[in-house]
Amino acid sequence: MTLFLNSPPSSSPLFGQYAPPRGIFDEAVTSTGQVRPSWQPLLQQLGEMGMERLRSRWNQAQAQIERNGITYNPYEEDGLVSRPWALDAIPMVLAESEWQTVTAQLQQRARVLDALLRDLLGEQRLLKDQIIPPELVFGHPGWYPAYQNLPLSQERLLTYCVTDLARDPSGQWWATGDRTRSPFGLGYVLENRITTSRMLAGIFRQLPVCRLAPFYASLKEELRRLAPRFKENPRIVLWTKGPQSRGYFEDSYLARYLGYTLAEGDDLAVRNDRVQLLTLGGLLPVEVLLRRLDDDDCDSVELNPASQIGISSLLNVVREGKVAVANAVGTRLVESPAFLPFLPAVSRHLLGEDLAIASVATWWCGRDDWCRYVLENFDRMLIRPAYRMADVRPTVVRSLNATAKDVLMSQIKASPERFVGQEMIDRSTTPVLTDDGVESWYVGLRTFQLQTKDGFRSLPGGLARVSPDSDSLNFTMTAGERSQDVWILSEQPVEPFSLLEGSSSLLAPRRSGSELPSRVADNFFWLGRYAERAAQSARVLRTLYASLESEDTDGPENLPLLRYLATSGQVDPDHVVPEFSRTISDAASSLPDCVLDVERPLSLRSSVNNALRTALRVRDRISLDMWQAVDRLQDGLQKASERIDRTSVDMADLLETTLAELAALNGLVGEGMTRTLGWSFFDLGRRLERVTQTSALLRSFLAPQRGDAEMLESLLTVSDSLMTYRNRYLSTFQVPVVLDLLMTDTTNPRSMIYQLIRINEHLDAMPGNLHQAQLNPEQRMAVHLASTIKLCDVYALAEQNDSGRRRQLVSLLDQLDADLPRISDAVSSRFLIHAGLPRHFGVQHPDRDSRGTMEAGS
């Protein structure tokens, strides 16, 4: 087939090989090989750009996506298992005229869904008039009696919803499904647009691509309108399922873009009949929840008691009209495929209109005749659960072997009402950039509708998912190999618009106050601790590796370092027997594990992984650079752990890089983070960890040892204070002045007293501590420790008894080791661990003894 007879420049080999399969619709070219008019400007420009430049731009964009940590979690487990978001270089193009026709139909469909919900959760005319079988509601495993008669009047049920589209060979669009809970995709749509418009900046600027930002501004406006109070500036919270969830990246991304606080169930609670955000400064009432979790997870008191992520008693606040939830609780009901075959009748019954955009033919097996049809035409069917409770992969019957087919058939026969059969559409294809050039892949299009005071409006764009395999597009939003930006080309020039402008009134300058959720502070605290712990491990291990490479591998200075590692359970204590002359070379075998083994809770990699996990939980609050620094740390260690060869040279290099990254992270924290409470908690964690580590080092080095020059030098090296020491005392090493530098020197940022002074400053500045007359327990302990250290006599501490022990030093270290965790606990219980897990009331089994003591009929 000859393509592009007229339009693409023959000089461009870019689309030379483009050959969509016959018999289906291609978005870019007609069946006779003509480029569709809406695609001509883009293809023309891409052609001029040429394959090489397009590819290099795309590689840059991919790298950018990875650097920025734009990911999705394919599995809901460890937050560390995430994949970079896969975006294609070529956007999908649609003409505005066609788009307007389609979106008018989609907006009507959204109205039907809203009316359907309003009826089912309220009056139930559709049941009374026998339009909808009652089983779809009362037999729906996701329906709760508590959903009935929640306030319907003042609050719209759907703030936004999604319809997924597929285009058939004739060019007609079909709805393959709807999402009414709190659909995914709005964040990725934005990210796709930002990346694509940057990658194809020249082209994007020249073409009249409809802008997305007004839609998001409208979303903000509508959420504000929902607020029961303070409509001008209500507190709106994006309620996420948490870092383990599939949508977490998008949740944090959207929260940042829309300017909302990202909160997990733990951050929110019902107090005083309102939903409150638990912050360091106290409780702050929330007016609107943009919820991203499942309906039955929302309130464990009235809904699913097994769920731990909800807000206990939320429904009661909703009933009282004191909080708005978007989308309303209960809205997930109608996204179940079982409703699809009933939508046309619902539309006629409730709106008096014919449903404009048809759904892919769907048969609910709960109706006998439909079930028979599905089983008789089994090979043509896609089988889905009738009630959508989770992402379940639908079954393409024709891909099953005979046995699997029989199993599925008998499952349907046993509980027909739990299944639907759906016809499969031969989807359209669209150009995609692959290693082999530009190819045609199948495409599915997710569209977004927002309910405004003037009716529904549609996002002028969407999320296109593309795959060389048509069947995989029937799955979820994240299915498919890649996604594409969707360009709606306007017939008129488009106005630039950004969400950053907007409010016409002048903002008064503000300082961030105590409006920090306690959980976020907790994570900052631990991020500080883990980062410091990682740095300490890396320094100790680097010193050991350096010594391995030196000529004298059995130097006495290694013993305390190994002892330090042994105390934290990282090396076998047997390696630390002083008599054993081959200590270091023996221990050397286990050193790589101290660096890389994730099974060891205190290995360097474990500390870094922990840092990454906590960073993940505050992603919406740290800068991209900070995130990238932590991510690079993890990445470096992970790559190293995948290598089999672990020479000491490689390991030493790895430790150098790690320390450099950690230094970069500290620099970013020091220079880049605003001095808010988040920073205070990070720094508090770091200081507490550092003084704890210094104490452990002093114990390993000095408590039982004489302290010869090599050993002191090594101690100063791992404490990062050797340079200062040399400047002051040249090459004479003595214990008292070493102790001064590491403990009592207020000018040394590594000394104990330096940490304790900072800790005291942070504690004094905590919310509620500023103006009180009395010190809190943690302040008392910190003040006491600081003065103890300040007052100590380094010569006395250095004194040894007959057996070589430094009794005074040991008792001081004992005190530190006892009090530091107490300070940490006290801070936690005051500010951080505000709640603990709620537990359910136990109930007694009814009727423990009632049998036999009653006379029937008496």
Added chain:
Amino acid sequence: MKYRITHTTSYKYSTPVSVCHNVVMLTPHECPGLIVHQHQLAIEPGPARIHQRQDMFGNVVQRFSLEESHAKLVIKAVSEVSVQDRSDLAGVTSPTCRQVVAGLADRTDARWLDVIPFVFDSPRIRRSADFHAWASADLPPDRPIVEAALALTKHIYQEFRYDKDATQVDTPTSVAFEARHGVCQDFAHVGVACLRSHGIAARYVSGYLRTLPPEGKPRLVGADQSHAWLSVYCGETLGWVDFDPTNNCLCSTDHVTVASGRDYSDVVPIKGVFLGGGEPTLSVSVDVAPLDAD
């Protein structure tokens, strides 16, 4: 028959509870055969507010929160009710199972929409071929439905071993069914599952049972129990009729209904969450005191 029912539940905590949110269903509501003269719910320590509403099945639901530290929570519900004698139902001619099921299926039964939520699966009850088969001899389509339900009641009473230690409050219905043992809650669930597997609308009832002291002994105050049984929809005329498989009888003046739902999960007497509390100790006392008829 008139009663004063006192139901006291107390939770003692080894460490203070900082917050609790509760939903309770301890208040009887007027329904055919039951008159509620008086009801009082007393909570100690007293909450700022008790929210009351009716759920979609007509049951009374109360909700409260305690947001101040407390070491003990006492919930005391006192109700004065009169129960109508329904023992005559055993003798009336009732429509057949087939007729009742058909009335719901073809919507000719005027009450179909109120009844229909009780024919499907619910959180604790899933219809199955096993339940269907086990109850087939009790529930033939052409048997009058009251007679059929009585046969099922007797069947459960005879084949299930009453064992108060064998199951827990959250034991799945299918597990109790396989093991053929349990307490009133399990028996009611099994009965409901059997009926629904035959297409018959059935609901779970929570309430109280008046117990009689052994011959010659005085009535012990507070020794009664909350109880559970099942209710079967017997057509437009008879409506819901209650059966107690634990005691093999048609419910009459000894049974006092508090709430009915699709299964236990709809009518949990006290549910909610609390923070803190250490080791809670639960104690319950129920007293069903007959009052002199006036």
